[in-house]
Amino acid sequence: MHSQLITFIKKEFLHVFRDRKTLLMLFGLPIAQIILFGFALSNEVKDSKIVVADYSKDAVTTKIISKIGSSKYFNIQQSLQSADELQSAFKKGVIKMAVIFPQNFGNDLIHTNKVTIQVIADASDPNLATTVTNYVTNIINDYNAELTNGNVQPLQIVPEVKMLYNPELRGAPNFVPGVMALVLMLVCTMMTSVAIVKEKELGTMEILLVSPFKTIYIIIAKLAPNLIISVVNLFIILILSSVFLDLQVKGSVLLLTFCSMLFILTSLSIGLLLSINAQTQQSAMTASLMGMMLPTMLLTGFLFPIENMPIVMQVLANLVPSRWYFIIVKRVMLKGLGFSAVWKETLILSAMCFFLFAVSLRKFKTRLQ
């Protein structure tokens, strides 16, 4: 029996490896993503394009404007002459904020000791608006401090902030584990479901089923290539992250591999489940993609924190395997923690894996009776 199984697995491998274009995607996608996202994606806000309207044009405003302009956070695009220009500047979508100095700014400051600068932020992206408003407020406050007694304000509380695990606020540490989870899950479910349905369409599945081959062996043989490819992908991602993104695996590679295999198996089982009800390759693909892509992206937790979501969504998120895997990767890879820190998540993932595999196996058998 076992030599037959090996032969079968070999055949399945040939199917996959002869298809160059699909192979390109299978290996090329993670590579491209790691490189693109690792280098391109960032949460840092700097060089925000802003406009300035200076109705006063005195020494004070000029000084403040130059302070703002020389800050790494801002990039002054133009000076506005009137308020109408403001709307139009925002509407083009390039400008994030406008800083407006009223007339007689300098004079009023000297005579009344109180002036107000108007800051208008484009709150389409609320977080960005908050951040840039905060940055410009900080600059103004620093200037305020300079105005009074040299530089020192009395009773100054100074928060000394240390950024942990990712001091430069690079996008990579957050995105790489997220991409790992996303790509492994989607590729496994899509590839598996479409491949199985293709055999159904061709009719060769029936032939397999009437053979003396046990169903479980058929399934193992079908899942084997994708499993191996995914593990290889995993290592490619880890190596690339280490070399190009300076992101090493701080914890145990063995633990990470073990949990990854659990996760991969879970995804493969989902692919198997999807293939059962699908009649055509198109519906298998559509179900895996349209059905799983967005939920996986949004509920894994790497784009949006799950704690923020309404309870309903949090519950849903708990059902998504990638959510647990993501936590494990973050803790083991980025924080360097051991099994004791992730045993709960590993248990949940194993339970999901076992359950899904058993259910899909059962359904697969009965469907074909």
Added chain:
Amino acid sequence: MRTLFFLLEKEFRQLMRRKSLLGILIIAPSIQLILMPLAADFSVKNVSIVVVDNDHSTFSQKLINKITAGGNFKLAGYVSSYKEALKMVEQDKADLALQIPLNFEKNLVRENSEKMFVAINAIEGTKANLGGSYLSSIVRDFDNDIRVEWTHNATVDAPQISVASSNWYNPFMNYNLYMVPAILVTLVTALSAMQSAFNIVQEKENGTIEQINVTPIKKHIFIIGKLVPFLVLGIVIFTLGLLIGRIFYHIVPVGNIFVLYTSLVIYLFAMLGLGLLISTYSATQMQAMSLSFFFINIFNMMSGVFSSVDSMPAWAQAIVQTFPPSHFIKIMRTVVLKGSGFSDITGHLIAMAIIGLVLNVWAVLNYRKTA
């Protein structure tokens, strides 16, 4: 042309008959559009903070209260050492650790300045950024308050520039306004690029394309016949999306609907071109799926849906300009939220049109050679 008419009639009849596919194509995006924005909330609330208060004074307690009262922060607990606090951050039990040193109040008065220590889990950059922002602005307010309270005269004479900030276009800082239009774009994208490629390759794989080849149907008519149904489907889903946006999220486009639909058609033109191009490079449906998945994934992550294009390095921004979705997302956000008109989005429209032209011409040339 009459042949096109009969071809389209056949394509639509066939599409309408595949009820389950149609169902998935329409229902799945709708459900996702309804549910997903609930998850896609970048606003940072409930940053959990663990406090080490070595000062144990009413003063430090006041500061802590002010921090946790705001609604931005949630108190995870008090611990007795910084080490323990860090451990909590490590275990994801807290996002932020705050340490107020011994004799905080005393030193502040004596030295006129005193530090407090903050450690933030910076893996998730947005949270770290905003957590830090919120904290510093709360501390700043607190600082100003005590300064006014304790040194009645000091600040009154000093010149003060204050900042009056206002938020336009989204005064309630509602993340849905930002995310829903973009999510709608991702859904329309998947449909137009992927399904169209798949549909054509299906005929190739089945062999039914041979039957078309012997008839007098010209190749370009065949292509148009294959793509038009997806153009229509794309428009239908987009319209459904706008309705869902209005009903569930109360998002009413500020701008002109006509501007939106014109942009949509140009966008679909480009994306269908991509689908067509992919189909010319695929012999099997599996290949079509792999290739389109590759592109869609990259589009989704890099076109500005979830992370800002402006934060990217220049080379990445240049690449992103060649992605039609990045332009359409920009258009959607500016038109829906700010009421931008044709003159504001001309650059984006032209970019999409050019990319679309390139893709379609390339695809048609390829198609003529191989099919």
Added chain:
Amino acid sequence: MEHVIKTEKLTKRFGDFIACNELSFEVGKGEIFGFLGANGAGKTTAMRMLCGLLKPTSGKASVAGFDVFTQTEKIKMSIGYMSQKFSLYDDLTVAENIRFYAGIYGMRTKQIKEKTKELLDELGLQNEEKTLVSALPLGWKQKLAFSVSIVHAPDIVFLDEPTGGVDPVTRRQFWDLIYHAADKGVTVFVTTHYMDEAEYCNRVSIMVDGVIAALDSPANLKHEFNCDNMEDVFYQLARKAKRSDG
């Protein structure tokens, strides 16, 4: 006799491989011409060239008076085609299939209506007008496919192994349709594996290894090769072949 298909040293190469080697033959109007050969002999390639699907490497050929190199679009308007694998759309009804093909070939709506009624009557499918083709038994599908392939009254109809998988009675009925069409002046160019069908043809050609090894009426061929049936004739020629499937 007017010749609707004329080939002169028609050749197709794929790299070093010569699929069709200098084929020269003629088919007359209203003739039922059988095109036989083992798998791999070059039949399909030859037929595709005549249908305007494949450009020949060298030689000359004309179909319905149009040149296969320069006038493929006109050829397509003048021929009908029915393939074994697929002709009709399973997910359309009988009437919708007729309407589609008739419309593609330029028939006006009124004509389409009339032709549809005519076809349905002829085939006895009046009750199945609104039935999906997928629900029809194989024999009916094939008869319908044939009728649809000549719905626009072409000069020539190409049939690629049209009767695969049906019982002998249905096959007979199918050939009745073919005779009927030939009587009306449609030239029928048919490939088949069934040797008894070869007997129904006016003339038969047998391709072996890319060349035409024999071309004559079934009677003459049987006489020439000293056999009682076409199967033996075919066997004698085909077993000498160097090229075959697999």
